[in-house]
Amino acid sequence: MPEDKERRRKKIEDNFEKHLPSIWKRARENHEVLKAKFIEENNIGGNSRITFCVFCHSNEVLNQIIEFPILSKHKRFESIKLVGKKCCKCSVEYINAREVRAIECIIKIINEVIDDNEIEQDNTGKQVKINELMESAIGKKEFERQKELHQSRVLKPDYNESMLNLIECVICNGSDVPNKLLELDVAVEGILSVNVQGAECAQCGEQYYFSNDLKIVEVFKQIIKRNTQNN
16 A cells, blocks of 8 residues: 555656646746736836726736727717726726726817818808919919819829818828828827828828817817816
């Protein structure tokens, strides 16, 4: 009987020594994976205090960049990027209450600050007057050239009446300036940026936005800052 115990003990020790290198290898790999995740988290930044997942109880809940859709009347604003938390085990995402309040503020401002010029109405007479002034200012030849460019622009697949639809880049005079979803920096209270429809020159990369959209972004940046200081 003692011999059987000794044999089993020896067998367990042999198996442990045999598998020990692979155990250490897996441990080191897991350590490197976790290390990479925490380095990524520190690079992203953020002030979330969430430390574990309420669904799977994992403590691997790290900072992640989350894209949040904007549901507003102003269709050019599409989404917001912010720093949140994501469980590495079950992939549940968490956003702090202060970021939720900031998003609500953004949507409210976007809904309230809509340019009256964007409301559909009959502007035929107004456009005729603008054309007359343009022809007088730049000359008939240049006016006809721009008119031809505009007619060509209407035929392009990205053309949309509610977008910029530029015919030329003012920097390089390139004629390929398609409408494009662009990213505007916010960097306030965990909100990194907002995606808004604009245009970008295919030749030199110059970006264009509606001036009203830039004003909207500046307004909600200031209001979020003020609310943060008051809290």
